[in-house]
Amino acid sequence: MWTWFYKLASPPYVYGAAAALVPWFLGAAALALGYGLIDGLAIAPPDYQQGDAFRMIYVHVPSALLSLTVYTVMAAASAVALIWRIKVGHAVSAAAAPIGASFTLLALVTGSLWGRPMWGTYWAWDPRLTSELILLFLYVGVMSLRSAFEDPERGDRAAALLATVGVVNVPIVHFSVVWWNSLHQGATIVKLGAPSMAGSMLWPLLSMWLGFMLFFAAVLCIRLQGEVLNRERQTKWVREAIMVRREVKS
Amino acid sequence: MNVGSQVGSIEAFTLIVRRELCLSFRRPDQLLQPLVFFLIVTTLFPLGLSLQLSLLRDMAPGVLWVAALLSSLLSVDSLFKSDADDGTLEQLALCGQGLTVIVVAKTFAHWLVSGAALVLVSPVVGTALGIPTGVFPTMMLSLTLGTLTLSWLGAIGAGLTVGLKRGNVLLSLIVLPLAMPLLIFGAGATDRAISGSSAAGALYFLAALCVFTCTLAPFAATVALRITLE
Amino acid sequence: MDNTFWSMGGYARYVWPCFAFACAVLAWNLWSARRYHAAARLRAQRALQMAGGGES
Numbered sequence: 278m279w280t281w282f283y284k285l286a287s288p289p290y291v292y293g294a295a296a297a298l299v300p301w302f303l304g305a306a307a308l309a310l311g312y313g314l315i316d317g318l319a320i321a322p323p324d325y326q327q328g329d330a331f332r333m334i335y336v337h338v339p340s341a342l343l344s345l346t347v348y349t350v351m352a353a354a355s356a357v358a359l360i361w362r363i364k365v366g367h368a369v370s371a372a373a374a375p376i377g378a379s380f381t382l383l384a385l386v387t388g389s390l391w392g393r394p395m396w397g398t399y400w401a402w403d404p405r406l407t408s409e410l411i412l413l414f415l416y417v418g419v420m421s422l423r424s425a426f427e428d429p430e431r432g433d434r435a436a437a438l439l440a441t442v443g444v445v446n447v448p449i450v451h452f453s454v455v456w457w458n459s460l461h462q463g464a465t466i467v468k469l470g471a472p473s474m475a476g477s478m479l480w481p482l483l484s485m486w487l488g489f490m491l492f493f494a495a496v497l498c499i500r501l502q503g504e505v506l507n508r509e510r511q512t513k514w515v516r517e518a519i520m521v522r523r524e525v526k527s
Numbered sequence: 528m529n530v531g532s533q534v535g536s537i538e539a540f541t542l543i544v545r546r547e548l549c550l551s552f553r554r555p556d557q558l559l560q561p562l563v564f565f566l567i568v569t570t571l572f573p574l575g576l577s578l579q580l581s582l583l584r585d586m587a588p589g590v591l592w593v594a595a596l597l598s599s600l601l602s603v604d605s606l607f608k609s610d611a612d613d614g615t616l617e618q619l620a621l622c623g624q625g626l627t628v629i630v631v632a633k634t635f636a637h638w639l640v641s642g643a644a645l646v647l648v649s650p651v652v653g654t655a656l657g658i659p660t661g662v663f664p665t666m667m668l669s670l671t672l673g674t675l676t677l678s679w680l681g682a683i684g685a686g687l688t689v690g691l692k693r694g695n696v697l698l699s700l701i702v703l704p705l706a707m708p709l710l711i712f713g714a715g716a717t718d719r720a721i722s723g724s725s726a727a728g729a730l731y732f733l734a735a736l737c738v739f740t741c742t743l744a745p746f747a748a749t750v751a752l753r754i755t756l757e
Numbered sequence: 758m759d760n761t762f763w764s765m766g767g768y769a770r771y772v773w774p775c776f777a778f779a780c781a782v783l784a785w786n787l788w789s790a791r792r793y794h795a796a797a798r799l800r801a802q803r804a805l806q807m808a809g810g811g812e813s
Contacts, residue, residue, distance in 0.1 A: 314776075330766070336775060336779035340779065359750070383779060386778055415705075418700050421697055422697060422701060425691050425693075426691065431754060431755070435754050435755070443705065446704075492783060500793055502794050506801045510801050510804045516809075520802070
């Protein structure tokens, strides 16, 4: 039963699996994003309150959800690496960090652009916005800590601890609209019960969310290959993977 | 050869706290630096904004807390550094007592000379910023809880960065995002007390943060040190 | 569909930069990841060449 777990801990297996999965993830992401964009931008009806401005939801919400998901993935991989000393976990965590940081930045910028017409301001020191900004700082902190060490293994472990400690911020971001009086809208999809959004607006959103997730998976796999190579440079399997077969597709 | 394991945990804790306090008081100038920094930073705001005392009062909780945060960060860098530099830290790790006991003792001693000292000085700073004396108990309670939490967050950061050359900037980068909720509730408690409404909610939340951090941070800080010492 | 689509009900100057930035971020992610992988492979090749004494 545990064989699949052991396989996941093996760098050559992970490298090969990542390489094979990239085109599938990218293709599926393209389909989901394509449908979501067309439906969301052109077909879905304008909101009765926000007009066409609501369409920014189709990039804002997926990127915000992903910013949290990617941090959780990073923290989980870090925890696995620290507890069970599985080095692949560090590779996953290192690969996920810049992707998650970029999604967090995207969420903040798209949210800011959406806030200007809706709330009249580009920024507010509101619990949701502030905790999302803290999330960005946490990502940057993890990446900076990892690169500050001369010994990459030590850097990996230090960054892993910080990533694990910082995961407390993820529920804070998610529940901030529940726990405090926030300017930001409450949860409409990730909550118990049916989503509180019309179907014609919801489907493109779900598709964009799925597309972003698949895209993250694809980019993670590409970066993961690089991270695994960096950590396993002198091993035999790397020699065989790199020298003997010059792969064309990443 | 583990003489250390013949000593009970409480005794080891007391010994290390006493050692830390002894070492700290041997360098009184180093002891006072964070406090002076606290006073100076607090002074910068009224000077920079040239506000009347009554208007300054609105900003006072935030100014006080930002200054406390920054001065805590300044002092926490030295939590493990000198011991790591001369090898004492490794000796302590090997002495037979759990590393956690040592970390708890060192952090508590550090809090006594930095955070607790800050709380005692805070009425002076509060007066300078126009905070009414009736608010002082709330202010000092919130600062006590806050500096305790900060010492622990700083201990995690210090454990992670102790071996690095320019570790203190990175330390701030790591600790400040984690300390932001603390700032929000700490300043919020004092703010609410100044405006007359009940600060109980914010204080309870601060207490919860403090308990949460004091319970889990020792283990995180120990792991951080082990990563550095290995 | 044309003009109402591009003007986005008057919100065009918020909506289109929003989507443009999103495309830029996605493109950056792909480009950066590919570059990272390529650089890692190059470094691995060099390391193996040096270790193997020039055999490739």
